[in-house]
Amino acid sequence: MAEKEISQAVISRLPRYFRYLGDLKDRGVERISSQELSELMQVTASQIRQDFNNFGEFGQQGYGYNVDYLYTEIGKLLGLDQKHHLVLIGAGNLGQAIANYVNFERRGFYISGIFDIDRELIGKKVRDIPVYPMEELESFCKERDIDIGVLSIPKTAAEAVADRLVKCGVKAIWNFAHVDLNVPEDVLVENVHLSDSLMKLSYNINRYEALKKQ
């Protein structure tokens, strides 16, 4: 694959392509034209062709794209052929929902341990992954090559736990707490702010109602 810089706009569309190509692959589809993919994904065929051109010669004029090849190459670009080892902090409902998400391993993400302060949860297992007390976080990470921390805890505790994860040497934090984290520049943060998403929905409902009245 060509080693040229790909724009953030293209990158942000890759997971969606990957998702659709995975579904096609599961359905046994071997080839697909940009036109067919366009109808399926509701984006223009020219957008698709432009996006895929970033990765070199994926399709041949008139023959369409090889679904399996494209799926594999986009997966590589997304780093899904790499293995990552995670610790999940917070074994509440959201934490358990995340830990139960079986596609994790298919994407190369392995949850090594779950941590919580709740004595009632410690010692239990979520899909065979044990829940440990928070005091053991540092020693646990020291013994293993943990590169990602997942935060599914209230925002009041998030900053302090993020600091501890950074000291443990994680490269990235997947943050579900409703707060923006202050971490060193070399630690990546990917936020999932559910409340922001809810507000966006609310804005759009409001706006749509106002437009209808016009």
Place this chain on the structure above:
Amino acid sequence: MAEKEISQAVISRLPRYFRYLGDLKDRGVERISSQELSELMQVTASQIRQDFNNFGEFGQQGYGYNVDYLYTEIGKLLGLDQKHHLVLIGAGNLGQAIANYVNFERRGFYISGIFDIDRELIGKKVRDIPVYPMEELESFCKERDIDIGVLSIPKTAAEAVADRLVKCGVKAIWNFAHVDLNVPEDVLVENVHLSDSLMKLSYNINRYEALKKQ
């Protein structure tokens, strides 16, 4: 507030402003300058001034912004002064995490009922909200003014349930299933695709490692 059209880029930044202003308000801060807010939020002060100028006269030169007023006005713009009634489909871990999110009501979102196909969950309550069998969805919605459906179910079931919600007359769907829904144009969809977020994180780790090696 001025009734002019505000760009989607500004809109997408509003929930974050709202979140920070809410925190300031909770901490008893009455006024804040664009410079202070800039340092707090790590965006430029000129960006903040430009964004807030969309809403008319929020601040006076040299006096900073009135936190409470700004919080209230942005809240109105986001439609958070309106009441919305929701049904939540899927009482698994993710559904329970969503139902337990108490800030919902503070934002005007009231979950009227939770629905599931799992007989073991039916009849139970999540934070006083009962779990009903799926067969009762239509009659439940008919008796109440439900305007939003929340989908926290596997993707294989999502499309069929979304169709039922549309027939029930919901205006919007907050979709946590890993699939893009096909709904009529007048039904709004806000997606939370956790797997897409995970893949973005994975891409960025990969990219960052590659850059370090250069």
